[in-house]
Amino acid sequence: MQLLNTKFVTLFLVFILSATAKEKKHPLHVSTTEVNFNAKDKTLEVSCRIFTDDFESILSKLYKQKTDLSKPAMKTAMDELVKKYLTSHLQLKTNGKAVAMSYVGFEIDHEATNIYLEVEKISSVKSIEIDNNILYDLFDDQMSIVHVVKNGNRKSTKILYPDKKFIANF
Template sequence: MHLLNTKFVTIFLAFALSGFFKSSKHPLHVSTTEVNFNAKDKTLEISAKIFTDDFESVLVKLYKQKTDLSNPSIKQKMDELVKKYLISHLQLKANGKPVALNYIGFEIDHEATNIYLEVEKIPALKSVEVNDTILYDMFEDQMSIVHIVKASVRKSTKILYPDKSFTANF
């Protein structure tokens, strides 16, 4: 009898959860940002990874434009939107001073969008402060994973909405 109840519960949970996951592609709202100090080139190399469906949804919500990040025929228009969004939702300070992010571009990688930026003319790095509000205008359960790397030292954290910043000192 106990084995029968266990099978019933297992089958019931499988059906219940399959319906849940079909209605929401991924119940976890997370983005990842990595900042690497390139001592040779004296630059900060920044990459952000965001679920494409969530990213497209926030772009439509904010900018009221057709958005399709995987469509090559509107790539230039999408570059403009991605740049506008990232520059306003990701700010950095290096050694206590705000720095300008240069947008490099984006690419689709399976279900995620990878966005690349850089900061030039960073001769030495003592600290990096990341202010990250990516997807905060969409989800109140948003989590941002932030990695800051200098040589072999990697400092990481998770920032949970409504918190926004992380500072790493070297």
């Protein structure tokens, strides 16, 4: 009987701890953004990586609809939300002038969502200014890691809430 009680208590503790772990999410609130200047194609290739659970939370909260980035049946609707969110929370200036990003798409990679955008007709880059407030409307401890790459020359920084700007000069 003692063995049965011990097994029951152990099983109960495992269940409680696993439920608590699922509720707790990850303790780090971080996203990464990379901007690559492709001189051959005269484009800026932009990619963002955001924890999927956080990203779905903010999309659901802001746009008041069910979100599931991994569900193929919802892909078209999710593309619209992802595009709307990213283009309003990430802006770029090249050589001091604002540029419009075109949304390319997103994909799920394990626990993260990778989002791809592009800016066309960029003949040269002397500076890139990034205004990034991704997930700032969800977390006040959000960190954004930003990389800007031109001809293999990488400039990187860490932006901590409430700051949101980074300028890379080449």
